[in-house]
Amino acid sequence: AVARFRRMAGWRVLHPIGWDAFGLPAENAALARGVAPAAWTRQNIDHMREQLLSLGVSFDWEREVATCDPEYYKWTQWLFVRMLRAGLAHQQEATVNWDPVDGTVLANEQVDPEGKSWRSGAPVERKRLKQWFIRTTALADALADDLASLPE
Structure with a gap:
């Protein structure tokens, strides 16, 4: 509207x-x-x-x-590779919310107040897995500074 x-x-x-x-x-x-x-x-x-x-x-x-669509995700892959090369993406072990039925990691928002998966309803397990992380704070100042160069 x-x-x-x-x-x-x-x-x-x-x-x-x-x-x-x-x-x-x-x-x-x-x-x-x-x-x-x-x-x-x-x-x-x-x-x-x-x-x-x-x-x-x-x-x-x-x-x-x-x-x-490959025409879409090729650009997310392109961006990820550049972040990886720039040292902005890295892997490390972290504790995650694990849905044992769907066999997938859940965001905190996907776990209900009773500790169950929003998808399967299964009790969520806490598990340590290797995960990808993006160092967004390393980019924060540059991103904020570059806003001034954008046209109105």
Whole structure:
């Protein structure tokens, strides 16, 4: 609604649409139905796009992205490799929330107050695993300083 309002007022509005299409829930749903995860994901994206178009939502469909698209994730990989080479990405052991049913790490927000997984409902285990970390604080000043160089 805000994007449409601003467009009608003459503003140039960037309003892309994106599909976060990598994930264990989508993979599990596809496998439970005997469908390849890539096909399942594309089918669901197509269906959701049709629904949004029928509602007349004013997304900029020319800028649609999906995280499962090689044209998208090649850039996340490119960025990660550069952070790794610059010493901004590293691995170390850390204690994580482990869902033993789904066999995956959960963010703190994915563990309910009773200590159960939001996905499977299983009691979450605390486990030490090697994880990737990004040294975002090493970039904080440079990022803040560079904001001044952006056009208004």
